[in-house]
Amino acid sequence: MRTIIDLPDEQAASLKRLCETRQISFIEAVREAVALYLADAADPQGDEAFGIWKDRNLGGLSCQHELRGERF
Numbered sequence: 884m885r886t887i888i889d890l891p892d893e894q895a896a897s898l899k900r901l902c903e904t905r906q907i908s909f910i911e912a913v914r915e916a917v918a919l920y921l922a923d924a925a926d927p928q929g930d931e932a933f934g935i936w937k938d939r940n941l942g943g944l945s946c947q948h949e950l951r952g953e954r955f
Contacts, residue, residue, distance in 0.1 A: 888913070 890898070902912050941949065 898912055899909065902909050905912070939946075947953075
């Protein structure tokens with residue numbers, strides 16, 4: 884699919900320099916950037932663990948002692 888994108892001059896210049904350094908085309912860099920963006924958006928890091936300890940009534944130090952099998 885062909886599309887037109889409008890980048891600020893600073894971003895376009897930085898991207899062109901990067902393309903020259905990496906010896907890739909401008910469109911290849913844009914495709915890589917979109918692929919990375921979509922992969923990151925599809926798999927938000929950390930969300931799957933959010934709230935899993937909400938029902939535990941332990942503080943941080945108590946939790947460490949429990950995990951280590953220490954009794955106090």
